Amino acid sequence: MPDYPSTAQVIGALAVVALLVSAGCASTTPTTTTTTHTNTPHTVENQTNSTPASMTGEAIVQHINEHYQALQSYHGVLRRTSPSDKSASQPVTKEVWVRPHQGEARIKTLNPDRAAGNLVVVNQSVSWRYNAVHDIATKRVADTNTSSLPSTVSGEIATNTTERYNFTYDGTTTVSGHDTYKVALTPKNGTKNAGLVTNETLWLDTQHWFPIKRQVVLSPFNQTTVSTRTFTEITFNTQVSDQRFTFNPPANTTIRTPTQNQTSSTSSNTSDVHVTLHQYNSTSAAQSHVNFTISKPTWLPDGFTLDHVTVVTHDNVSSTGLLYTNETGTHIKINQRPRATDKFTHKSPPGTSVTVNGHRGTYVSMSRISMVRWNCSDSHYQVSSSLDKQTLLKIGNATTCPS
Numbered sequence: 001m002p003d004y005p006s007t008a009q010v011i012g013a014l015a016v017v018a019l020l021v022s023a024g025c026a027s028t029t030p031t032t033t034t035t036t037h038t039n040t041p042h043t044v045e046n047q048t049n050s051t052p053a054s055m056t057g058e059a060i061v062q063h064i065n066e067h068y069q070a071l072q073s074y075h076g077v078l079r080r081t082s083p084s085d086k087s088a089s090q091p092v093t094k095e096v097w098v099r100p101h102q103g104e105a106r107i108k109t110l111n112p113d114r115a116a117g118n119l120v121v122v123n124q125s126v127s128w129r130y131n132a133v134h135d136i137a138t139k140r141v142a143d144t145n146t147s148s149l150p151s152t153v154s155g156e157i158a159t160n161t162t163e164r165y166n167f168t169y170d171g172t173t174t175v176s177g178h179d180t181y182k183v184a185l186t187p188k189n190g191t192k193n194a195g196l197v198t199n200e201t202l203w204l205d206t207q208h209w210f211p212i213k214r215q216v217v218l219s220p221f222n223q224t225t226v227s228t229r230t231f232t233e234i235t236f237n238t239q240v241s242d243q244r245f246t247f248n249p250p251a252n253t254t255i256r257t258p259t260q261n262q263t264s265s266t267s268s269n270t271s272d273v274h275v276t277l278h279q280y281n282s283t284s285a286a287q288s289h290v291n292f293t294i295s296k297p298t299w300l301p302d303g304f305t306l307d308h309v310t311v312v313t314h315d316n317v318s319s320t321g322l323l324y325t326n327e328t329g330t331h332i333k334i335n336q337r338p339r340a341t342d343k344f345t346h347k348s349p350p351g352t353s354v355t356v357n358g359h360r361g362t363y364v365s366m367s368r369i370s371m372v373r374w375n376c377s378d379s380h381y382q383v384s385s386s387l388d389k390q391t392l393l394k395i396g397n398a399t400t401c402p403s
Helices: 006-012 057-070 159-163 283-287 389-397
Strands: 032-036 074-081 092-099 104-111 119-122 126-131 136-141 146-150 165-175 178-187 197-205 211-218 225-236 254-256 262-268 273-280 305-314 317-325 331-338 352-356 359-365 370-376 379-385
Touching: 057 159, 057 165, 104 146, 119 146, 159 165, 165 197, 178 211, 273 283, 283 305, 352 370, 352 389, 359 389, 370 389, 379 389
Parallel strands: 136 254
Antiparallel strands: 032 146, 074 092, 074 225, 092 104, 104 119, 119 126, 126 136, 165 178, 178 197, 197 211, 211 225, 262 273, 273 305, 305 317, 317 331, 331 379, 352 359, 359 370, 370 379
């Protein structure tokens, strides 16, 4: 599926952790669900008495997705905890309204206080992201045929999950007042998630097969990270007003309306230097404008999603910059450029020696940001952020170079 369509950029900036089997690619990179919507719920047939006990993984995924598309709506309170993530140690709670078959969602942040009032509104014609603290609203026009729902509130599961994970039924239990099937997922040997993911667990509402709770345990480099998303309250197929999926910015709000692909260029005839800068909403859109494979991280701290991709071309040599953000305004930037050129080179403060993906690299700490740099295959990489050294190294190790 295409990664990060334009609507998804708006949603992603406020997304909480996108767990591994959320709709989209089965990886820890935040993802979204892209579905063609018919405005009519699907019908689930001959599945009334089915349970995961006697099902294959493929059948479980099929049941989850078919039941999800049969939902008219759901409304609930979603709570995310990730105790190992220092930047998000306080639980994040959001109230959500979703109409899956119409591709509509409203997500309001309740806490922590620093993000309370932030809002995401998505429908088939437009998407809004509103930052209540700074009173800034970002508006993007959506594709009229498809709409991208945030994977953090979606109930669908990526169909290719069964290629990478074994499914095990683990009985029934009660979560948030709902009877649920407990299903454990463990990475298959030889897949790229083996060694990175310990396991993931789904608690599926027995009537709607909706994941009331999801928990993923990551264990890269002997560091355990446990992330949990739980609907502490949820109701299904209740009447939701159309007004929930519209947004009218408050008076005096700053409104931004970025285009899908923003382009600027500068040139200097005296030095015969030509630099162009292009900005894209997805790596797939940027990929056709560079002659190397753009590397994407398979792991990011909870809550970070792709904001945009920048392609800078300097005398016919291009480099890329992937900018990831979270709802607190923290940034992670991953730069990549060909090694066989001296373009874009610049001096940096001396650093300490580190190992990234088995390659020798350098860690540099400055007053406001830190960075990790290394060479791999035919590319030079740099990860920079205000996050700590250990987190930067985990991101670097999760950014695999093309084979």
